[in-house]
Amino acid sequence: MTGPKRILTVFGTRPEAIKLFPLLHALARDESFASVVCVSAQHRSMLDQVLEIAEIVPDHDLDLMRPDQSLDALTAALLTGLGRVMDAQKPDWVVVQGDTATAMAGTLAAYYRKIPVAHVEAGLRSGNIHHPWPEEVNRKIIGGIAALHAAPTETAAAALRGENVDPATIHVTGNTVIDALHWIVARMDKQPALVAGLAGIEARFAGKRIIGVTSHRRENFGDGMQGIARAIKRLAARPDIAVIFPVHLNPNVRSVMEAELGDRANVALIEPLDYPHFARLMAISTLMLTDSGGVQEEAPALGKPVLVMRETTERPEGVEAGTARLVGTDPDRIVAETVRLLDDAGAYAAMARAHNPFGDGHAAGRIVELLAR
Ligand code: UD1
Numbered sequence: 001m002t003g004p005k006r007i008l009t010v011f012g013t014r015p016e017a018i019k020l021f022p023l024l025h026a027l028a029r030d031e032s033f034a035s036v037v038c039v040s041a042q043h044r045s046m047l048d049q050v051l052e053i054a055e056i057v058p059d060h061d062l063d064l065m066r067p068d069q070s071l072d073a074l075t076a077a078l079l080t081g082l083g084r085v086m087d088a089q090k091p092d093w094v095v096v097q098g099d100t101a102t103a104m105a106g107t108l109a110a111y112y113r114k115i116p117v118a119h120v121e122a123g124l125r126s127g128n129i130h131h132p133w134p135e136e137v138n139r140k141i142i143g144g145i146a147a148l149h150a151a152p153t154e155t156a157a158a159a160l161r162g163e164n165v166d167p168a169t170i171h172v173t174g175n176t177v178i179d180a181l182h183w184i185v186a187r188m189d190k191q192p193a194l195v196a197g198l199a200g201i202e203a204r205f206a207g208k209r210i211i212g213v214t215s216h217r218r219e220n221f222g223d224g225m226q227g228i229a230r231a232i233k234r235l236a237a238r239p240d241i242a243v244i245f246p247v248h249l250n251p252n253v254r255s256v257m258e259a260e261l262g263d264r265a266n267v268a269l270i271e272p273l274d275y276p277h278f279a280r281l282m283a284i285s286t287l288m289l290t291d292s293g294g295v296q297e298e299a300p301a302l303g304k305p306v307l308v309m310r311e312t313t314e315r316p317e318g319v320e321a322g323t324a325r326l327v328g329t330d331p332d333r334i335v336a337e338t339v340r341l342l343d344d345a346g347a348y349a350a351m352a353r354a355h356n357p358f359g360d361g362h363a364a365g366r367i368v369e370l371l372a373r
């Protein structure tokens, strides 16, 4: 008699935790699986915020985050640390998500042990290894190794087929981020107190139109971050708007934003929000300005226009559907595109349309079925 399949799920950052908790919930409900969770803790408090709300208690916590960590030191520690956990757990499958250092190193460590890898959110490609950096290369490495590719969309599946990945291993499942968003919105409806922490800022900015901002991409460090900060400063000079900006804990982001925006009356620079509060921020925002991957997927689901402060995107579905627009990091362009949405009701209405090009909220169930085969 064979026992349950051992699934080792490996992750380390906020967005991986958000996109994997629906799968972890589904695995935990299914007796045909023994689900083991290993966090690298490449992020610490931003990861823990998600683990807490999703009630995930890791079996292994490598606690690898170091201040302002370099990619090579992080990757080396991940490879040896994750390898040790795999040796101890001897899983049938390793599950990774997305394109972080943890996902890439987890995939390599599994490959070195001939353990098959299931890749959640497979097939995203910008076509430029410097944008986003280093994520484009991380996900290409994972794509070359994984035995099961859970592609969120048909576009992602086609990108994998274009790289000669065996079509029998590619499955369009939708993106688990929509499962996560549905779960959190349902929780917020039942427990409004979960988002009470924004009440003070909401009262302070009553009557103004809110712009929600996030920014953290490594390729934007330096000039790109400066451009974003200058654009926000100019936008915040308008009396009718207010900016709410939960600032990523990466010191390369914080130093620029605090120096440029710390003393602006219409800008609230705040600590990273937990997922319910961030969902609330998206809900009260007129539009989102972001360089985030996950926010590009969530904003269309909530009917919020999203201006993407990047030169490329691996998520063309939002742009094609008209709810996302690439605006780069040049302050003139960011300001012009934002002002157009603020002042031209027709342009705003054309973008503010709720739809779900990234999934239907049932991706996790499909991935569990694939793992069960
Ligand atoms: C990482 C991922 C990126 C992902 C992003 C999501 C890599 C190479 N990068 O980028 O793909 O889009 O997470 O946010 O895998 N820090 C804290 N506390 C935290 C989290 C981060 O203090 O909870 C600070 C630390 O100084 C840390 C630094 O941020 O060294 C950078 O963290 P790291 O995970 O290396 O990179 P991110 O820029 O967050």
Ligand code: UDP
Residues within 6 Å of the ligand: 014, 015, 018, 214, 216, 246, 247, 271, 272, 273, 274, 275, 278, 279, 291, 292, 293, 294, 295, 298
């Ligand atoms: N998010 C959050 N709190 C914040 C900012 C973002 O919970 O203060 C969520 C957001 O809803 C999305 C994810 O974090 O699901 C995006 O993470 P991030 O932008 O750090 O990474 P990326 O998606 O770009 O890899």
